[in-house]
Amino acid sequence: MTGVSGPLRILVVSDAWTPQVNGVVRTMATVVEELQRLGDVVEVIGPDRFRTVPTPGYAEIRLAIAPKRRLARLVDDFRPQAVHIATEGPLGWAMRSICKARGWRFTTSFHTKFPDYVHARTRTPKAWSWALMRHFHAAGQGTLCATPTLAAELSARGFTHVVPWSRGVDLERFHPDAAHRGEAEAWEDLPRPIFLVAGRVAVEKNLEAFLALDLPGSKVVVGDGPQRAALMRRFPEAHFTGWRENGALARAYARADVFVFPSRTDTFGLVLLESLASGTPVAAFPVTGPLDVIADHPVGALDADLRAACLAALQADRATCRAHAQKFSWAACALRFRDSLLPGPAAPG
Template sequence: MRIALITDASLSQINGVVNTLRETCRCLRNAGHEVLLVTPDGTATFACPTYPEIRLAYKPYARVATALRDFEADCIHISTEGPMGLAARRFCLRHGIGFTTAYHTRFPEYLSARSMLPLALTYRWLRWFHGPSKAVMVPTPHVLEALKKRGFRHLVLWGRGVDTERFHPTEQDRSCIKGPLFLYVGRVAVEKNIAAFLNAKLPGSKWIVGDGPLREELQQGYPDAHFLGSKSHEELSAYYNCADVLVFPSHTDTFGLVMLEAMACGVPVAAYPVCGPIDVVADGYSGSLELDLARACMNALRLDRDKIRAHALTYSWERATQQFLQSLYRIEPIKANRWVRSSIA
């Protein structure tokens, strides 16, 4: 099939959305599908409100419309709800084309944490955005149930995977590390609740891998923690393998790919029993989920690293991509020909 994916995430970004799209495209192409990934790269951009490090496409409709018209996709999937996603949504509705969407990020909670914008207002907008979608793909059963309660329709599961060849246990030189080492990997931003980790009374060392708008403030407020900045996807395995525990303090993530990556390296996860971790971590087996984060960290230290790795091996990008394929909406050939002609006219 010819599959078009539209996203507001630049491929230069380091986050779960980009990793998911990159791995999904790889699996689709390996299976013989032709994939068009339409991103904001190469277009005029503006700073995302409340998060200036993220750049959003400026008036991308013409570019998106041209890309979709020229590609003549069998399926169109809109991955994000920003300007690129809005442009693709507008194009599809204008030409009567069915499409699918994804819910990667809990934007209402993120915006509420950053700007105190009411959750109900943002969720109302998201229901409008996803309303025409033939299938709204969500990463976990708990996210699906939460969105169903908020009035979303056509919800289906699209899980995630991990590259267990890139992320695997390896020996690292830990001679200069004061153990145990507790590691955080991800954006350094208010919605990630990193202060809960930094405030936890724990022995050993705390490392923060990642960057974001809160880094300078946290670095000044917690001088005993080591802030290592952003690392490439290729570099992360070494950092996981230095760690005794990956700490995931977020209350707002839909999944949390870093948890799978750490577990694939045999590293246990300490997190709250909330949406995201509760679907990814096998409590007492591959990690510890507790309302007391420090207790979760100490419990995680006692877990068997071989069993943790075995849990991660149950996730694969190939299996996740099969879910994705099964939920795509196939454009009828007659309708496809009609919208191609009408878009040229």
């Protein structure tokens, strides 16, 4: 708990911020909106305020170049009462250094299994990357993570002060009624059932495991990323829509028959809740994220055989899927985040 009554001045430092499109950005942006609605003053410092270079293999993700001096000025101008470091990139490391030099307490959050991603691209031993991640988060007074399964894994890997912090879903935007909003897209005329995935088209999302399945009906991929062109060539029978946002994304969820989540490395998977809120059941591997969101609820199927999960998920009741998603609130997520913060240098005594 911050121990500070009334509105807070909260600083969030994140290497993942708009215009990036990913789960980290969606989570932090929604939490910021909820806290501002409650009266807090929240400042997000992201790469958009610095000179940047593209991330190798991810041109759309920009990394700040030598940000520490300018970051320190921005921090001093804002005078935060609490500090949260959301990512382990250049801005995250720079803010960590500033806090340590000044004796400021801060919290962090664990959004992404970077050791798995780095290993998939470079074959760097996972143990090296996990050691670096553990070192980064150990300097804070609390590491927020999305699920009990992930919390157990982090604790087993030597992370300390792991704090549970679940996610939410926009139940108005993602709704079964979205199926009746807007115009139809070409993929909706494909043979049924429609098995849909949505998200970044990149190696860590394990889309090949989905696209290679022998399934009835059709496969649709909503999203973009560095693997899209290669996967389109390898799997010409699948339909790739590119990015879909706002109403178009909600319609895609609601008009699909099953949402497939082939990732083995995500720490939560906001798309799981978005699909369920739209009334569409989920098929996934029994890994972190699906194990916590789906578990043994009759809203889809988890199976080491992804094809079996896809076929079993077709039997789920869509109304039950929607009801399950209604248990997840962004307001509760934001309050849990606020409660985890620690009093900082500008906090009244």
